[in-house]
Amino acid sequence: MTEPTLDPLIEVTVAGVAAQDFIDAYYPALNNPKGRASIADFYVKPVPGKPIAADIVLNGVPSTDPTEIQKIFDEQVTKAHYEVQTFDCHTINANYNVAANESALALDMDGKKMSIVVIVGGTVKYGEDGDVRAFSDSLVLVPNLEAHGPKAAKGLKKWLVQSQNFRLVL
Amino acid sequence: MLQSAPRAPRGDSPNIRSSRGRGGIQKRRAGGPVRVDRDGDLDMDPATAGEKRRSAKGRMEPSRPAGTGRTNSGPARGGSIATARAKQAIMRGIGRGQANVLESRITTTGNSLQVEGLSSSKAASNPDRGVEALLAFLERKASGMDAKSNRTVKIKKSSLRGDKVIITASPEDIATLQKLDGFTFAGSVLSIKSFGSPSGKTGESVEQKKEPSAAALALKDRFRQVLAARYNPDLKLLNLSSIVADPGLAECFQETTNPTKVFQGLMIVCDGLFKTRAEKKEAIVSVTLANNSLANVGDANILAQTFPDLQNVDLSGNNLADMKSLDAWRYKLRLLENLVLSGNPIEAQLATLKDEFLKRYPNLMLLNNVQVRSPEQLAELKAKAEAAASPLPIAGPDFRDVGQVGENFVRQLLPLYDNDRSSLLTTFYDSNTTFSLSINTSTPRNHQNSKPIPPWADYMKNSRNLVRITHPGTRLNRSFKGVEAIKGLWTSLPATHHPDLSQTDKYIIECHSLPGLPDPSGQSARGVDGLIITIHGEFEEGNTTAADKPMRSFSRTIILGPGIPGFQPIRVISDMLALRAWGPLAQPQPAAMHQTPPQQHVQMAMPEQQKQEAMAMQLMEKTGMTLNYAALCLSETGWDLEKAFAAFTANKDKLPADAFLANVAR
Numbered sequence: 001m002t003e004p005t006l007d008p009l010i011e012v013t014v015a016g017v018a019a020q021d022f023i024d025a026y027y028p029a030l031n032n033p034k035g036r037a038s039i040a041d042f043y044v045k046p047v048p049g050k051p052i053a054a055d056i057v058l059n060g061v062p063s064t065d066p067t068e069i070q071k072i073f074d075e076q077v078t079k080a081h082y083e084v085q086t087f088d089c090h091t092i093n094a095n096y097n098v099a100a101n102e103s104a105l106a107l108d109m110d111g112k113k114m115s116i117v118v119i120v121g122g123t124v125k126y127g128e129d130g131d132v133r134a135f136s137d138s139l140v141l142v143p144n145l146e147a148h149g150p151k152a153a154k155g156l157k158k159w160l161v162q163s164q165n166f167r168l169v170l
Numbered sequence: 171m172l173q174s175a176p177r178a179p180r181g182d183s184p185n186i187r188s189s190r191g192r193g194g195i196q197k198r199r200a201g202g203p204v205r206v207d208r209d210g211d212l213d214m215d216p217a218t219a220g221e222k223r224r225s226a227k228g229r230m231e232p233s234r235p236a237g238t239g240r241t242n243s244g245p246a247r248g249g250s251i252a253t254a255r256a257k258q259a260i261m262r263g264i265g266r267g268q269a270n271v272l273e274s275r276i277t278t279t280g281n282s283l284q285v286e287g288l289s290s291s292k293a294a295s296n297p298d299r300g301v302e303a304l305l306a307f308l309e310r311k312a313s314g315m316d317a318k319s320n321r322t323v324k325i326k327k328s329s330l331r332g333d334k335v336i337i338t339a340s341p342e343d344i345a346t347l348q349k350l351d352g353f354t355f356a357g358s359v360l361s362i363k364s365f366g367s368p369s370g371k372t373g374e375s376v377e378q379k380k381e382p383s384a385a386a387l388a389l390k391d392r393f394r395q396v397l398a399a400r401y402n403p404d405l406k407l408l409n410l411s412s413i414v415a416d417p418g419l420a421e422c423f424q425e426t427t428n429p430t431k432v433f434q435g436l437m438i439v440c441d442g443l444f445k446t447r448a449e450k451k452e453a454i455v456s457v458t459l460a461n462n463s464l465a466n467v468g469d470a471n472i473l474a475q476t477f478p479d480l481q482n483v484d485l486s487g488n489n490l491a492d493m494k495s496l497d498a499w500r501y502k503l504r505l506l507e508n509l510v511l512s513g514n515p516i517e518a519q520l521a522t523l524k525d526e527f528l529k530r531y532p533n534l535m536l537l538n539n540v541q542v543r544s545p546e547q548l549a550e551l552k553a554k555a556e557a558a559a560s561p562l563p564i565a566g567p568d569f570r571d572v573g574q575v576g577e578n579f580v581r582q583l584l585p586l587y588d589n590d591r592s593s594l595l596t597t598f599y600d601s602n603t604t605f606s607l608s609i610n611t612s613t614p615r616n617h618q619n620s621k622p623i624p625p626w627a628d629y630m631k632n633s634r635n636l637v638r639i640t641h642p643g644t645r646l647n648r649s650f651k652g653v654e655a656i657k658g659l660w661t662s663l664p665a666t667h668h669p670d671l672s673q674t675d676k677y678i679i680e681c682h683s684l685p686g687l688p689d690p691s692g693q694s695a696r697g698v699d700g701l702i703i704t705i706h707g708e709f710e711e712g713n714t715t716a717a718d719k720p721m722r723s724f725s726r727t728i729i730l731g732p733g734i735p736g737f738q739p740i741r742v743i744s745d746m747l748a749l750r751a752w753g754p755l756a757q758p759q760p761a762a763m764h765q766t767p768p769q770q771h772v773q774m775a776m777p778e779q780q781k782q783e784a785m786a787m788q789l790m791e792k793t794g795m796t797l798n799y800a801a802l803c804l805s806e807t808g809w810d811l812e813k814a815f816a817a818f819t820a821n822k823d824k825l826p827a828d829a830f831l832a833n834v835a836r
Contacts, residue, residue, distance in 0.1 A: 012646045016636055055682050060565030060758065062682070077561040086610040086635040090649065090744040092729055097696045098686040105695045115686055117702070119727045119746045121610045127558030132614045133756065136725035136748065138704045140684060165680050165704045168564060168756040169725060170616055 014111035019089040027082040040066035084122040134170035284365040291358035411460035451479040458484035468498030487513040606634040613750035624720035687731040700731035721752035
């Protein structure tokens with residue numbers, strides 16, 4: 001049997017746009033004290049009883065609860081300025097079906113069901129007088145199936161963070 | 171002497187101002203009146219200023235082509251030269267301001283040339299003896315020397331010494347100017363030689379310089395004496411109160427009631443005495459500016475600039491009316507702890523202005539001798555600021571391996587990447603593996619610990635930094651899929667040497683499982699589980715045997731999944747390498763580092779403290795003294811119970827009533 005495959009250019013384009021959209025929304029949200037209220041929305045929500053949860057590691061501290069991450073930024077980070085200088089991304093799986101219904105397992109030829117690994121490099125400055133540090137952030141974006149289909153609510157994020165490894169590297 | 175020169179109001183003397191360069195002190199001639207202007211320059215009398223004005227016209231003569239790119243401080247030069255006394259040293263571009271007194275500060279060695287031949291040129295008959303025309307000629311010719319670079323050569327300073335003109339410029343410009351040796355200027359062949367230290371100057375120029383130097387040095391000495399008399403080395407206090415009335419300065423500043431100029435003169439001398447900020451901080455902690463009729467601290471701005479780390483400032487007895495009169499120091503004196511404002515109109519409002527002062531000065535504790543912030547509050551604020559600067563605790567690596575698959579892979583990855591990239595590829599990579607690299611050329615550096623950045627040329631054309639590479643076709647071309655494509659790229663990349671994994675301070679390696687990877691056997695539609703591994707580290711680049719090898723820092727994210735059955739046990743699905751300038755990795759701050767030391771301290775202190783408390787209790791019971799008095803008594807007798815009791819017995823009649831516990835029979 002031959003697996004159906006995505007057109008490589010579509011794959012690269014969709015992955016690039018997904019990564020770019022994430023970066024354009026996520027880091028500004030961290031920078032903006034008001035935006036932090038929406039940080040949990042960027043992550044896959046844990047589903048009780050199912051092995052579905054985001055795996056989030058900030059500076060070596062793991063968590064599977066996006067609201068916990070939001071709380072950290074809300075309460076501990078008084079002021080932050082993240083600036084992305086570089087990013088790169090690959091498709092991991094063109095047909096990511098971890099949370100998909102039995103009826104929706106087929107490959108989406110527009111690349112809407114890919115899982116994407118993103119590596120982001122940049123700078124961050126915490127507080128008023130903090131040093132400018134360098135960070136590296138490795139993320140896996142997976143499709144937000146709730147945003148798919150005709151009945152989906154508008155304004156939902158198309159991609160959610162399934163895995164994150166953030167590190168200050170300087 | 172002491173002619174009373176008509177003074178334009180401060181800030182309204184264009185002639186004088188425009189004819190001056192940067193701060194410095196010069197005196198026109200011995201015995202004349204000496205005043206400093208706004209920048210601390212000793213001012214010349216109006217006659218000179220007038221002459222300058224006239225001569226400034228002369229400068230417009232055609233000898234100087236427009237737009238040679240020189241600094242616009244020309245008038246200073248022209249003016250000075252035009253006077254009959256112009257034989258004295260001329261500091262081109264600095265005007266007369268930066269003159270003899272500060273000559274020690276001006277280093278001329280290395281960047282100076284002496285130009286001979288001006289006196290025999292036709293230009294020598296110009297009012298300025300042709301200096302202006304010569305300098306314009308030199309700059310024009312030198313700028314044209316290297317047509318390709320299109321660089322403009324600038325002469326920073328010049329001075330006429332006898333027949334020679336000494337010019338100063340940047341080292342590159344000097345090199346170019348030197349090539350003009352032998353050029354003909356206005357009918358005279360120029361000789362351009364490097365000009366050594368000032369000691370090599372001719373007898374004539376020494377003569378010329380002696381007269382103003384002596385006078386100016388005398389003034390500098392007077393400033394020094396004033397400073398010495400007003401400096402208390404024990405308190406590290408500089409007392410500048412009632413400075414205008416100082417007998418040592420009265421003679422010089424008899425007309426002015428504004429102490430600004432005096433501060434400027436004094437601070438210039440201070441700058442000479444204390445070379446670095448650290449030296450200043452060490453020498454002077456407190457300054458009193460009391461009774462100086464200051465209506466605005468801006469008049470003493472130079473003080474805050476010269477001593478930015480002052481902790482105590484006394485501004486009492488001035489005319490400071492409101493917050494506005496302190497605005498000039500709004501962002502200065504960040505270490506200020508104690509500010510005295512008594513005897514100022516603002517004093518009455520201090521209670522309401524307290525918060526504003528606290529906001530302005532993060533270290534302020536005493537405002538007009540009232541505590542506005544306790545040391546504890548200050549410490550708390552500092553701790554908060556520190557926490558804000560590092561809000562996400564840095565823990566050690568979070569390496570959640572599955573059956574040592576990740577560990578075994580990493581142990582093979584780095585040595586194989588260094589030594590045998592093709593066998594790395596055949597072992598772990600397959601036709602669906604994607605690899606790409608991206609470089610970050612603008613990563614921040616650690617200023618205490620950095621290395622030169624080797625050129626990025628070997629990586630640049632394959633860098634997939636998607637911030638910069640936005641075209642989908644290019645993005646596709648720079649992602650390398652399959653063993654052959656990756657091999658082609660890796661062969662073109664520089665050799666690397668990663669440090670051994672045992673050097674744990676050089677790596678942060680994390681991993682955890684990742685669901686939903688493509689199943690190479692095609693059996694599971696929902697995908698299979700694998701690992702995502704991130705490695706932050708560094709490597710040496712190239713095959714050089716040099717001691718100081720070029721270094722880079724990297725972050726590499728690899729996704730590992732099960733391999734095709736019967737072919738490989740595991741395979742790399744994605745490998746992304748991000749390179750940046752080398753910098754030491756942020757090391758984990760174990761919680762212990764913050765908490766353990768105080769805990770240890772407490773533990774160490776406890777036994778001793780407990781012992782002393784027990785002794786004090788005993789003494790209290792024995793003597794009926796309060797616990798405090800008992801402790802006091804013990805501490806005075808070296809915590810010896812017997813001696814303490816003896817001391818108590820000898821002195822108990824002298825002790826006040828409150829030394830004893832109530833209701834205890836003595």
